[in-house]
Amino acid sequence: MATASPQRRWQAQCPNCGAPVEFASAASASAVCSYCRSTLLREGDALRKIGTSAEVFEDYSPLQLGSAGRYAGAGFLVVGRLQMSYADGGWNEWHLLFDASADQPPRSGWLAEDNGSFVISFEAPLAERAPDPATLRPGGLQMLAGSAWQVASIVDATLAAAQGELPHPPRLDGSFPVVDLRNTANEVASLEYSDPAQPTWSVGRPVKLADLQLTGLRAESGATLQSKALPCPNCGAALEPRLDTTQSIVCGQCQSVVDISKGAGADLSAYRQNTGGEPQIPLGTTGQLAISGGAPQPWQVVGYLERCDLPESAEDEQTFWREYLLFNRMEGFAFLVDTEDGWSVVRPITGAPANAGAKSVSHQGKDFRHKWTYTAKVTYVLGEFYWRVKREERALVRDYEWRNGTRLELLSSEQTGNEVTWSHGRAIDAAEVRRYFSMPEDRMPALLRDVSSGLDQGKLLRNIIIAIFVIAVLFALLRACSSDDCDRYKDTYGESSAEYQQCKRSSRGSGVGYVGSSGGSFGGYSSGGGGHK
Numbered sequence: 001m002a003t004a005s006p007q008r009r010w011q012a013q014c015p016n017c018g019a020p021v022e023f024a025s026a027a028s029a030s031a032v033c034s035y036c037r038s039t040l041l042r043e044g045d046a047l048r049k050i051g052t053s054a055e056v057f058e059d060y061s062p063l064q065l066g067s068a069g070r071y072a073g074a075g076f077l078v079v080g081r082l083q084m085s086y087a088d089g090g091w092n093e094w095h096l097l098f099d100a101s102a103d104q105p106p107r108s109g110w111l112a113e114d115n116g117s118f119v120i121s122f123e124a125p126l127a128e129r130a131p132d133p134a135t136l137r138p139g140g141l142q143m144l145a146g147s148a149w150q151v152a153s154i155v156d157a158t159l160a161a162a163q164g165e166l167p168h169p170p171r172l173d174g175s176f177p178v179v180d181l182r183n184t185a186n187e188v189a190s191l192e193y194s195d196p197a198q199p200t201w202s203v204g205r206p207v208k209l210a211d212l213q214l215t216g217l218r219a220e221s222g223a224t225l226q227s228k229a230l231p232c233p234n235c236g237a238a239l240e241p242r243l244d245t246t247q248s249i250v251c252g253q254c255q256s257v258v259d260i261s262k263g264a265g266a267d268l269s270a271y272r273q274n275t276g277g278e279p280q281i282p283l284g285t286t287g288q289l290a291i292s293g294g295a296p297q298p299w300q301v302v303g304y305l306e307r308c309d310l311p312e313s314a315e316d317e318q319t320f321w322r323e324y325l326l327f328n329r330m331e332g333f334a335f336l337v338d339t340e341d342g343w344s345v346v347r348p349i350t351g352a353p354a355n356a357g358a359k360s361v362s363h364q365g366k367d368f369r370h371k372w373t374y375t376a377k378v379t380y381v382l383g384e385f386y387w388r389v390k391r392e393e394r395a396l397v398r399d400y401e402w403r404n405g406t407r408l409e410l411l412s413s414e415q416t417g418n419e420v421t422w423s424h425g426r427a428i429d430a431a432e433v434r435r436y437f438s439m440p441e442d443r444m445p446a447l448l449r450d451v452s453s454g455l456d457q458g459k460l461l462r463n464i465i466i467a468i469f470v471i472a473v474l475f476a477l478l479r480a481c482s483s484d485d486c487d488r489y490k491d492t493y494g495e496s497s498a499e500y501q502q503c504k505r506s507s508r509g510s511g512v513g514y515v516g517s518s519g520g521s522f523g524g525y526s527s528g529g530g531g532h533k
Contacts, residue, residue, distance in 0.1 A: 014038055024079050024097055024165060031080075031165045052172075062209070062217045062244045063094055063111070065164045069212035071120055075099045076109065080164035084178070086155040088417070089247060089261050089388045095166055096120070108167045110202065113245070115348045115386075115421060117332040119188050121204025123167075130191055130199040133177035138420045139413070142181060145201070149181035149189060150352040153419040159194075168200075182422075184362075186351035206350040210330045232256060233268045241384055243302060243327060248389040250382050257381060257389050271391050276380025279304040280338070280446055281324055283383045287436035289326070291334050291345055291425075296436075299326040299334065303383035309374040310394070325385060333386060335423070336433070343433050343447075344410050346425025353411060353422065361400055361411065363424060368400035368411045376414070 011022045017036040032038070038052055067078040080095030096109040109122050124145070131142060133154060140151045156175040171194040179191040192200040230239045237253035239260070247261040251270075258270040281287075281301050288296040303325030311318050321339040328334075334347045353363035359370045378393045393416065400411040408427035413420055430447035433439075439447075 022165075024077065032162045034164075061092055061113075063092070063214075064216070064218045067214055067216040069214040071096075071098075071109075071207065071212055074101060074104065078111070080166045081162070082159060082166070082170065083161040083163075084157050085160040086157045086175075086178075088155075088390070090160060095164065097165070110204070111207075112204075114188060114206065114350065115333075117348075117350075118207050118209060119204040119350070120207050121188070121190065121202040123200060123202045126199075126201040130193075130201065133179055133191070133193060136179060138415055138418050144181070144189070144191075145203070147183050147185070147187075149183050150420075152180045152182045152188070152352070152421070154179050155418060157192075171195075182350065182352040184351055184354045186349070188350055208330060208332070230258075230260060230268065232258060233270045234258075234272060243384055243386070245386040246384045247387050248381075248385045250384075255382075257391070259388055261388050273380060273391070276306050276382075277322075279322065279324065279382065280443070281336070281433075281437055281439075285437055287326075287438070289334075289345065289436050291326075291331070291347060297328055297331065299328050299331075301325070301336075301383075302327045303385050304381065305378055306380040307376050307378050309376055309397075320379075325383065335425075337425075338447075342427055343430060344425050344427045346410060346412065346423040349422050349424050351422075363411055366402045366409065368402045368409070370398065371401050372399045373397070 011020055013019070014021050014033040014036060016038040017033065019033055019036065021031050021033055036052075063078060063081075065078055065081065069076055076096040076098045078094050079097045082093040082095070084091050084093060091113045094111040096111055098104075098107050098109060100106040107122070109120055111118060111120050113119075126145060128144065131144075136142065136151050136154055138151055138154060142149050142151055155178055157178040158175045159170050159172060162170045176196075177191075177193045179193075181189045181191070183189070187203055187205055189201070189203045192202075194200070230241075231237070232239055232251040232253065234256040235251060235254040237251055239249050239251060239258060241249050241260060247259070249258050249260055250256070251258060254272065255275065256270045256272050258268055260268060262268075279301070283301055283304060286298050286300045289299045290296045291299070301324050305323040305325070306320065307323060308318055308320045319340060321337060323338070324336040326334045326336055326345075332347075334345060337344045337346060349363075353361040353368070355361055357367075360367045361370075362368070374397055376395050376397045378389065381389055395414040395416045397415075398413045402409045402411070410425050410427065412423050414423075430444060433447055434441075434444060
């Protein structure tokens, strides 16, 4: 495979330490010295130091300076990197230098992280005046460059570190707004206000790293999974993230949630969590799923969440559900969701749906009707995640659905702070889930059962009160219950199930009844937010 090769290189000495600094593009205005980290401004044939970049922290991105690939028929070379940070995490932006062609001069592009996947974008002139970021709201609409965009996120970002060759001198001090937007054409755009007088506008599309024919990745340079081992800050047990994009990992020893977004050399922050339930599909299990159509592909369970909604009043029933984070190295991430309404498989989308009416949105030519709006809270997690998992993270969720006969498709938006993320998927039945993950037949009752794990104390107390009330009303019937009456529970849920054992106790006059949970939410999914984060 032919890789990118600079048309002309220019080299000079760093004015601070004398080390050689090389530019692969005549258009590049700045570089960071790899020896002393001086940030250098190019002025003709001379370099001038304008500051010092912080040291790039060691994250787990497979990319590195010198990686090469192809996009849209053109070769490129990774020549620079920006490490950005904000209150809830950080992200990388990789500077790409593309080959020149007969009809295309050399140009720069950016490869950035986006909700566990990647986007390639290009800077473009913006004819109109950029909006004041203070006037923008997450989920709001904004006309720019002749298109209608939905505001996906608004964050105050800081340049944490820079590396290599850059098209603009980086802003080394203070924070500045970064606004990400999405449209119905599956595009993502960014407004970066490091220079408030002239914000940078860029537009891109999602890509898969596997489709970029990348060479020179970090894994090819000797990195191993063992080199990623980190000590848990709470118990000291070894943490070994398996994914390059992992931002949070749960300690298998003490169940603490550990933030590793700042890499191996940083102080790790963590919080302890109460014990939750065990996932019905164990971490590490691989299933063959056709999530977006086409041939089935292997998806591995790498993370597990338990979530609940927060009722608006004491009279409303609280609902619990489970979510499994799935990973495929060619496709990225997806979520398998287990709720009281059944199972579904969903994925984050790069673009955004269009408004189709007061109670509906349009996506892929289908009108999705609004079903629920609620606040969701994370109560328990296991495994690895590509976003920073926060204690009791809450999100405002809006669920929509589209039906055609027996086919049910789902669309959800989640807003956490100043970030909005959309996901799209379809409902599947429990039998499909069992087949996907080659689970034994006797697991079907558990897969069909309502979700009831992760009960908090308020929920538990309310269930006890309800149970006592129900038992008082049905006490006479329970006394008449014989062991034969419990056979239906045994046949349905299994001999060791809580339902069967509860019936057996009731048949002996124990005075304890089983109360199942109920609710209407089909849940959403948890994500790292919008934009390039």
